[in-house]
Amino acid sequence: MKVLEAIAFFGVEIIFFLLVFLFLVFEKTLSIFGALAALVALSLLVGRYPVLHQFLRRGFSTYKIPSILLGLLFILVLPILLKERPYHIFILFNAGLFALLALGLNWQIGSTNIVNFATGASFATGAYTAALLAVHLEWPFWVLLPISGLAAATVGFILGLPCMKTKTYYLSLVTMAFTIIVYLILNNLDFTGGPDGISGIPFPSLGFHSFGSPIRLWGLEIPFQANFYYLVVVLVAITFLVDQRFRYSRIGLAWNAIRNDEIAASCQGIDILYYKVLSFSANFFFDGISGALFAFSMGHISPESFSFNVSVTVVAIVIVGGLDNPVGVLLGSFLMIIIPEKFQVFQDYRMLIFGLIILLMLRLRPKGLFPPSVRTYG
């Protein structure tokens, strides 16, 4: 029985990955829809039969390392399977960028109850810092990555300080106004290139391998987009680990305490100002990194890519994926970014659908598609 169960468990995992792969690869709308429907059917099945849910949980806790390794293998191998389709690798990379943004925002909306609409601004700060330093001072990418993060974190710090005193809706208004101000400044300032933005950002390089050239491995040629894909995977993994460290530390506890009841938390001796500003800075740091990566992958950035819409998209991902649930947020990024790309016909309706989804989710499942698990102590 045990062996059969193990096989069944890994079988499910493999089928899941297969479905995801097919979903990515299919061209005809009907087939894409079929793969997506299969995935949804699977999830519904698991939801419907608690036995299945338990079965999966048992399998995962027994074979934790192997199943994670299997997942990692899938992620690593994906670009090789997609080597004829650089476009698909590109959109996976895009989803990864948004995953970085969303994981960070999750710390604010999910954990601390701060509705932050300034992601467009932090993303822009990271991207423009990297772009300006790369084009004018020719600093290398690997130095610029953390520097952009720090620059954005500084902005987050400056924004967070005065926000500590403001109430919920005022705070959101401030973040919205801030995003618009940053957009306007970037669009009008000659230093940032104005509406033309900044172009001529070179491809990063790792040793002798430029990110602009394809990866040649064992006789296979994998398109250059895979370079960026792997990098974003590594960054998402790092961010995820950081999230776990935050979550199960005093910081995560403090954030949740502030979310539940700010006054009680401060009575407990939790320094509200410190933890709120920390959430701003931490979120903005990773947004900045994502921005730098974005700038280097496009070679050219302009203010249009950093509008209020970006903020809205990321907020939608966090709400849909699950407040305070990083795995849910990861899945949410994948869904919200890849699905509109696959169903090209809906591209134009994307914002409308996001808005409707937010409304629906708030009404029906306010805790998100994948609600956070209750904190376990000890």
Place this chain on the structure above:
Amino acid sequence: MKGVRGFAIGLFLVVWTLLFCLSPVAFSAEKNLVKLGFIGPLTGPNAAVGLGARNSADLAVRQANERTDLPYRFELVVLDDASDPTTGVAAATKLCSDPLVAAATTHFNSPVGLATIHVFHRYGVPQMFWGGIHPDITNKHNYLEVTRICPNTLVEHDNLVNFVVQKLGYKDWSIIYDMTSYGKSCLDAVKRSLNKVGAKIHSEDGIAVGATDFRPILSKIKALKPGPQVIYYGGVVTEAALIKIQMTELGMKHLYTGVTGMDSETFNATAKEAAEGTLIIGKAHIDETSPFVKAYKAAGYKEYYEATGPYAYDAVNLIIEAIKKVGPEDKKKLAKAIREMEYHGILGVTKFDEFGQTLSGGLNVKVSQDKKWVLWEGSDYQKGKRPIPGK
């Protein structure tokens, strides 16, 4: 045990659905099929222009497929850039990864083009711009693959300034521009052209796109003494129309000018009577009775071809002629052949300079008369029947 059985059934159903969907996947590549790419704003604020250009490109492909002298069957692959650079790059990547795509004609918005030229260059796929006026598209990197069949902003403004300053004699200008890439390019170009002829710039004001109230700025210009004779606007059509309306409200009698951004009937439809007497450099003038217009109408496209349609039409035809010469397989050869083409189309003669920029582009001086754009030549203004504003 029951749960696992139910699960197994469910799993079976899932696999079944999958197999069902796998069936329509097969497709076969045809012999001698050549794909041509089209990228433009099919959604978003410039959708009208994008759709008109797409229809024109489609018309060209349809006509090419009816010809008997070509050994190829052409297919137009249409992708949307939504006036957004990231979407444009995704579309360009998609096109370039398809080996059957021989060349593409692209974009209305310069920022999108500035991002995608790197993609087309990386894959070596020829890219001809039917829209987008920023000089950097061709001049900054001078990629072999990139050509532009519409005029760039420097040429447009030289034409405008030469006409207004030298032919009409107006040397005093005030400039209003919008804070988009297009508006900034116009500002730089008009200043460059004005400085070349020694005209005087009295004021420069930037406005945000989406702003609707320009009365404070216009009021300020009105109060300038001695004031300008010409008010120039560099930017897109709606703000251009609003400015003219508000100029009329304020009783300002300056000559109002601009370039091809204002060459759209939207200007006249929005400004209505206030549009009278506006003078611009407009895009190619296509006669209503020409075969292109007749064929376009006969094909029954929903959208009007707009000012840029003819450029997309000639772009596709030029590419097809180049393919006829050297074939679609060797993209480098094709890019060179395109650069060296001298093509006679509905825009007139198209030849490219060393940067891939067309030398002509079919520009005309136009004036708004009775709520329509008419050619300066033959208008009541040229004939002296109506007074030219600004005197």
Place this chain on the structure above:
Amino acid sequence: MTELLEQIFFALMLSSTYALISVGFTLFFGAINIVHFSHGDVAMLGAFCGIILYGILGLAGLGSMPLWMVALIIIVVSSLAIGFVGTFFERMVIKPFRRSPLLMVLVATIALGIVIRETVRLFYPQGSNPQVFPRILPQTAFRLGSLQLRVDHLIILLISVLLIVVMFLFINRTRAGLAIRAISQDMEAANLMGINSDIMIATTFLIGSILAGLAGVLIGSYQTVVRFDIGLMGGIKGFSAAVVGGLGSFYGAIAGSLVLGFVESLVSAYVPGGAPYKDVFAFVIVIFFLVFKPSGILGKAAPVKI
């Protein structure tokens, strides 16, 4: 001198367009303590409604009607229509969250705004392009001394002022207004006193949305052109004006609108190179107030109750 007077007049007009929206924000916040982020978009619907009505009237061959009648019909019908639409939104989107944390109402109204904007953009023909608002007010100009004024501007200014006065009187001098004020102070106590808070809230939204619809028509007439996204900026600016003046105070809403309107107008005219930055100036002032004086110019600092 003439120029200065002209600039002041335009600043006043701009302020009045903001005031129309910010009074609505103040009303909603004062009455039920929520910030209705999509109020600006509801106003935008008013403008589009006016355009559609004009088209319908034209098609129905009623072009022979005198202009003032056309104007009246459009104004009245649009306002009422949007009044009901706004109330509908409240029932669907805001009421379910009445007992939920503030976060949800906030995000819900923002999402609602997005849905309204995108629906107009996608389903109104050529929605993403700016739409011309019909000329329903007389276009004649006349001279007052050295100033050149236009009749339609004056009418808009007058109606705006009138509306605000009417709103003020309604809240402060009628029984319904009294009920609304009672609810805002303490909903439970008001319920105990026999006030049907549900109906009163719906009434508040009805009135606020009628105001929004009217604002849309007036703003459309003044700006000549409306776009699907004027609600976003307009809403943010209207809300900012209300906050700067003091959320919850009528005089505050007007004061805030005047501050914002004047700053914007004068910056675009007189600060060299300032015109594209006029929004930045306005928002910086807003952030300043939000952080250092959240009660605004005229609001009272509310103590936080434990």
